Amino acid sequence: MKMSKPPxxxxxxxxxxxxxxxxxxxxxxxxxxxEGRFPEISLPSRSVNNLVYDDELKQFILGDGRVKxxxxxxxxxxxxxxxxxxxxxxxxxxxEERTSTLRDVFYSxxxxxxxxxxxxxxxEIITDLETALMKAREDFNVYPDERSAIFGxxxxxxxxxxxxxxxxxxxxxxxxxxxxPALTTAEFIETDAEIVLAIEKGGLFTxxxxxxxxxxxxxxxxxxxxxxxxxxxxVIRRLNQELNLPVYIFCDADPWGAHIAMVIRxxxxxxxxxxxxTTPSAKWLGVYASDIEKYKLPHDKLNELDIKRVHExxxxxxxxxxxxxxxxxxxxxxxKKAEQEAFSRYGLxxxxxxxxxxxxxxxxxx
Amino acid sequence: MKMSKPPxxxxxxxxxxxxxxxxxxxxxxxxxxxEGRFPEISLPSRSVNNLVYDDELKQFILGDGRVKxxxxxxxxxxxxxxxxxxxxxxxxxxxEERTSTLRDVFYSxxxxxxxxxxxxxxxEIITDLETALMKAREDFNVYPDERSAIFGxxxxxxxxxxxxxxxxxxxxxxxxxxxxPALTTAEFIETDAEIVLAIEKGGLFTxxxxxxxxxxxxxxxxxxxxxxxxxxxxVIRRLNQELNLPVYIFCDADPWGAHIAMVIRxxxxxxxxxxxxTTPSAKWLGVYASDIEKYKLPHDKLNELDIKRVHExxxxxxxxxxxxxxxxxxxxxxxKKAEQEAFSRYGLxxxxxxxxxxxxxxxxxx
Numbered sequence: 001m002k003m004s005k006p007p008x009x010x011x012x013x014x015x016x017x018x019x020x021x022x023x024x025x026x027x028x029x030x031x032x033x034x035e036g037r038f039p040e041i042s043l044p045s046r047s048v049n050n051l052v053y054d055d056e057l058k059q060f061i062l063g064d065g066r067v068k069x070x071x072x073x074x075x076x077x078x079x080x081x082x083x084x085x086x087x088x089x090x091x092x093x094x095x096e097e098r099t100s101t102l103r104d105v106f107y108s109x110x111x112x113x114x115x116x117x118x119x120x121x122x123x124e125i126i127t128d129l130e131t132a133l134m135k136a137r138e139d140f141n142v143y144p145d146e147r148s149a150i151f152g153x154x155x156x157x158x159x160x161x162x163x164x165x166x167x168x169x170x171x172x173x174x175x176x177x178x179x180x181p182a183l184t185t186a187e188f189i190e191t192d193a194e195i196v197l198a199i200e201k202g203g204l205f206t207x208x209x210x211x212x213x214x215x216x217x218x219x220x221x222x223x224x225x226x227x228x229x230x231x232x233x234x235v236i237r238r239l240n241q242e243l244n245l246p247v248y249i250f251c252d253a254d255p256w257g258a259h260i261a262m263v264i265r266x267x268x269x270x271x272x273x274x275x276x277x278t279t280p281s282a283k284w285l286g287v288y289a290s291d292i293e294k295y296k297l298p299h300d301k302l303n304e305l306d307i308k309r310v311h312e313x314x315x316x317x318x319x320x321x322x323x324x325x326x327x328x329x330x331x332x333x334x335x336k337k338a339e340q341e342a343f344s345r346y347g348l349x350x351x352x353x354x355x356x357x358x359x360x361x362x363x364x365x366x
Numbered sequence: 367m368k369m370s371k372p373p374x375x376x377x378x379x380x381x382x383x384x385x386x387x388x389x390x391x392x393x394x395x396x397x398x399x400x401e402g403r404f405p406e407i408s409l410p411s412r413s414v415n416n417l418v419y420d421d422e423l424k425q426f427i428l429g430d431g432r433v434k435x436x437x438x439x440x441x442x443x444x445x446x447x448x449x450x451x452x453x454x455x456x457x458x459x460x461x462e463e464r465t466s467t468l469r470d471v472f473y474s475x476x477x478x479x480x481x482x483x484x485x486x487x488x489x490e491i492i493t494d495l496e497t498a499l500m501k502a503r504e505d506f507n508v509y510p511d512e513r514s515a516i517f518g519x520x521x522x523x524x525x526x527x528x529x530x531x532x533x534x535x536x537x538x539x540x541x542x543x544x545x546x547p548a549l550t551t552a553e554f555i556e557t558d559a560e561i562v563l564a565i566e567k568g569g570l571f572t573x574x575x576x577x578x579x580x581x582x583x584x585x586x587x588x589x590x591x592x593x594x595x596x597x598x599x600x601v602i603r604r605l606n607q608e609l610n611l612p613v614y615i616f617c618d619a620d621p622w623g624a625h626i627a628m629v630i631r632x633x634x635x636x637x638x639x640x641x642x643x644t645t646p647s648a649k650w651l652g653v654y655a656s657d658i659e660k661y662k663l664p665h666d667k668l669n670e671l672d673i674k675r676v677h678e679x680x681x682x683x684x685x686x687x688x689x690x691x692x693x694x695x696x697x698x699x700x701x702k703k704a705e706q707e708a709f710s711r712y713g714l715x716x717x718x719x720x721x722x723x724x725x726x727x728x729x730x731x732x
Contacts, residue, residue, distance in 0.1 A: 098576055098714055101569035107710035110664055147568055147591075149513070149544045162578070163540055172538070174529055175546030178515045180572060182540040202513055203467035206546060210464055212528070225513075298476055344473035348464055 011159035011185045015094060018140055021133045022091045029084060038072035041083060043132045044273060051272050053317035058265060058280035060272040060318075062131075069128075078115075082125045083132070085114045090129065090140035097161040099141045099181045102126065131273040136230065138184060139276075144229040149176030149202075150183065151209055152220035154191035158182055174209050176223055184231045188242060194218040195360075196239050198282075200226060200251040200260055204340045204351070211352040217360065220245070227260050233277045236264060240279045247279050248363060253287035254302070254337035255309040258327065266318045283366055284323070285359040289330035292338045295355065298345050299336040306337060323366075377525035377551045381460060384506055387499045388457045395450060404438035407449060409498045410639060417638050419683035424631060424646040426638040426684075428497075435494075444481075448491045449498070451480045456495065456506035463527040465507045465547045468492065497639040502596065504550060510595040515542030515568075516549065517575055518586035520557035524548055540575050542589055550597045554608060560584040561726075562605050564648075566592060566617040566626055570706045570717070577718040583726065586611070593626050599643045602630060606645045613645050614729060619653035620668070620703035621675040624693065632684045649732055650689070651725040655696035658704045661721065664711050665702040672703060689732075 025041065032039035044050070045065035054061045069080040089108060093100055100108065106122040109115070116122040130137050137143075154170040160182040167189065170177060177183060197219045199205045205223035213219055220239060224232055240247050249264055251257030261284035267277050292299050302310070310331050313319050319328060331337070343351035391407065398405035410416070411431035420427045435446040455474060459466055466474065472488040475481070482488040496503050503509075520536040526548040533555065536543060543549060563585045565571045571589035579585055586605060590598055605611050615630055617623030627650035633643050658665050668676070676697050679685050685694060697703070709717035 099572055100710075100714070101707065103705065104569055104573075104707045104710050104714075107664055107705075107707050108714065110711040111713050143569070143572070147515070147541065158540070160540055161576075166538075168539055172532075173534055173543045174524070174526055174548040175513065175544040177539045178541040178544060180541030180568070202546070203470055203509070206465055206509070207470075210527075298473055339469065339473075341467065341470045341473045344466075344470050345476040347477050348466070348470075348474065 011187065014139060018133065018135060019091065019094055021135065022087050022094070022140070025084070025087045025132065026091075038070055039080075039084075040068055040070035040072065040076075041080065041132060042066050042068045043128060046127070046131060046270075046273060051269060057275070057278070058318070059267045059275075059278045060269050062272050079125065079128070082109075082114060082116065082122075083128050085109065085112060086122075086125050086129050087132075090142070093141040097141075099143050101143055102137075105142055127270075127273075134273060134275075136234065136271075136274050136276050138181075138231055138234060141181070143181050143184075143231060147178045147180050148225040148228055148232045149205070149223045150179055150220065150235070151176045151205070151223075152191070152193055152214040153218075154193055154220055155189040156183070156186040157189050159185050159187060170220070171214065176205065176209070176221075179222075179229075179232050179235055181231070184235055188238070191220070191243065192218060193220045193243075193245060196220045196222065196236060196245050196247045198222045198224050198228070198236060198247060198249045198264055199340075200224055200257060201340055204250070207348065208352065211349055213352055213356065216352075217356070224260060224264070228264060230271075230277055233264055233267070233279070236282070237276060237279045240281060246363075247282035248285045248360070249282055250286055250340060250359075251284075252337070252339045253289055253292055253297070253299075253342075254339075255306055255313055255328070255331060257287070258284070258324070259309075259313065262313075262318055262324070283363055285363055286355070287338060287340055287342075289327045289334065289336070292336050293334065295343070297338040297342040299338040299342070302331060302335045302337050307332070307335070375553075377553065380505060384460055384499065384501055385457065387501065388453050388460070388506070391450070391453045391498065392457075404436055405446075405450075406434055406436035406438065406442075407446065407498060408432050408434045409494060412493070412497060412636075412639060417635060423641070423644070424684070425633040425641075425644045426635050428638050445491065445494070448475075448480060448482065448488075449494050451475065451478060452488075452491050452495050453498075456508070459507040463507075465509050467509055468503075471508055493636075493639075496637075500639060500641075502600065502637075502640050502642050504547075504597055504600060507547070509547050509550075509597060513544045513546050514591040514594055514598045515571070515589045516545055516586065516601070517542045517571070517589075518557070518559055518580040519584075520559055520586055521555040522549070522552040523555050525551050525553060536586070537580065542571065542575075542587075545588075545595075545598050545601055547597070550601055554605070557586070557609065558584055559586045559609075559611060562586045562588065562602060562611050562613040564588045564590050564594070564602060564613060564615045564630060565706075566590055566623060567706055570616070573714065574718065577715055579718055579722065582718075583722065590626060590630070593629060596637075596643055599630055599633075599645075602648070603642060603645045606647060612729075613648035614651045614726070615648055616652055616706060616725075617650075618703070618705045619655055619658055619663070619665075619708075620705075621672055621679055621694070621697060623653070624650070624690070625675075625679065628679075628684055628690070649729055651729055652721070653704060653706055653708075655693045655700065655702070658702050659700065661709070663704040663708040665704040665708065668697060668701045668703050673698070673701070 029039040044062040050065035106119040249261040395405040410428040416431035615627040
């Protein structure tokens with residue numbers, strides 16, 4: 001489809017929003033000082049007892065609890081100053097249109113004589129700023145180091161400086177284009193894709209490209225490279241929300257694979273303060289525990305760690321829906337796990353010619 | 367530069383070579399049977415006492431020791447049959463122009479009732495076939511799952527089926543293009559690059575793209591994503607050998623970073639049977655142990671594991687050259703390590719504006 005109204009300027013609008021939110025943080029500090037008050041900042045609490053599972057949003061959200069960082073309190077001065085510095089630094093990144101990483105922010109602080117004992121302290125403050133702004137750190141240009149990739153019939157237009165207005169065809173490189181800052185902030189211009197397939201492993205991603213899944217099933221293919229980095233989850237959500245494309249997820253048949261699918265759908269507990277990293281309508285299509293029996297797949301035995309993990313997931317409110325719960329129980333029943341590659345037992349193309357066809361049929365009634 | 371004589375057909379030539387080598391393996395089995403002998407195959411031994419460090423090639427190579435797999439010997443029947451099946455399967459992959467992964471080969475075997483107890487057994491046989499052919503498994507289309515990325519001013523032309531003759535500009539996607547089967551087998555058409563910079567981390571790779579290192583220093587940038595997958599090392603070697611581009615490597619200042627640089631230069635002990643994964647002229651430009659002092663970098667203390675690793679490397683014949691040996695000793699002297707991002711202590715662009723300039727100057731006299 002050609003986007004009927006190309007969503008031009010979304011990236012620019014997001015950028016302005018972040019800059020305005022950052023300005024507000026600075027302004028509140030100045031205002032307090034001018035009015036003779038101690039500057040402070042209040043943010044939603046991320047402590048475990050303020051975590052609530054929202055069945056509508058299909059994700060954890062933060063409750064009403066709030067925490068305050070006040071320059072009046074000697075114990076708060078350090079985190080308050082760090083947070084204010086980070087807001088200043090984020091403002092600089094966004095203004096200069098440069099990106100950074102978690103590790104890089106830790107070191108950059110030293111250029112300003114801002115002290116962090118270690119990276120876990122600066123990571124924590126970065127999450128504080130996310131919470132204060134209710135925006136993902138990618139919005140203020142702090143990206144993860146790991147990347148995954150995308151492939152399919154779609155034209156995007158970059159908004160990244162030096163590339164503004166340039167277009168890219170996502171089918172131009174059969175090994176896939178990395179999902180980094182440039183792709184995350186690009187605008188979607190034109191596509192004939194009707195679905196998004198998120199795939200856990202690079203090998204299978206390449207198989208899908210080679211078997212022309214993007215054409216045969218009109219699919220955009222995403223290699224999540226294991227648990228997908230946040231920028232990848234963000235792109236998946238954008239494809240779903242902006243283009244109304246259904247999202248289907250394929251992972252290994254083990255509790256870790258199931259949880260990759262879950263995190264794409266419902267996010268993780270430690271991003272309860274964000275709404276932009278989930279795709280509530282995304283469907284987990286396999287490989288299910290029950291598929292191991294159904295397709296007589298080569299399998300391994302679940303080990304102790306796997307079994308412990310299944311029990312943990314069974315207690316998780318995100319796993320109460322029938323499909324998820326039943327599959328977790330099936331893992332416990334048969335104590336078997338299998339990988340996506342296991343379908344090669346029936347020849348290299350079976351997973352596309354038979355399994356994918358079955359699953360997409362099944363998805364219609366989900 | 368425009369390649370004066372575009373190295374057309376290299377991929378096709380390699381393909382024919384592999385097919386011919388595979389045919390020889392099959393032929394020798396048939397010949398033996400027709401002549402009433404038990405078929406067998408002889409290959410160089412990869413055991414530790416057949417590993418020799420070659421100072422000329424700057425890599426481990428295999429000595430004169432050989433092993434035989436004979437169908438006459440009841441203990442050999444299993445590995446001989448597996449190897450013969452793998453040669454058959456590899457032949458099918460190359461003929462059908464499909465790619466596979468280590469994991470996938472393990473499962474594919476089951477489609478032929480070929481038994482492997484676990485993946486380590488099939489991996490071993492894959493290495494046997496590499497050894498028999500003296501060719502990397504990528505040459506018979508068995509690729510790794512992990513990928514890294516490339517960026518810069520260079521036009522390539524794909525040889526991958528469905529993409530033959532299509533061209534790609536490696537500067538077209540600022541997050542980088544994945545280095546997978548398509549990129550590995552592409553032909554290099556045109557570039558103005560004068561150097562190759564291999565970088566350990568994605569964050570720094572993105573910084574280099576944003577600071578236009580590819581234009582300012584006429585560089586092709588490669589994100590090795592930690593220890594580079596073999597296909598990435600293969601591409602680095604091709605850039606060096608086919609285009610005469612010098613290769614410079616930047617890693618973290620710790621023994622693990624140093625070893626990333628070493629493996630790019632001299633390969634790993636377990637690919638002693640291959641010559642196509644090393645770049646003997648590649649130069650390790652940093653971050654050195656001595657740079658931590660020189661640039662007063664934020665650092666951490668080496669932990670026990672780090673120190674143990676330095677001692678291991680000091681015993682490795684690849685580390686006897688002055689630069690490498692001295693830097694390893696400097697690690698032990700100061701017991702400090704630092705990451706590439708540590709330069710952000712001097713602002714985000716210092717690593718490009720000052721450090722990279724220093725290092726490239728230094729490289730001229732190496």
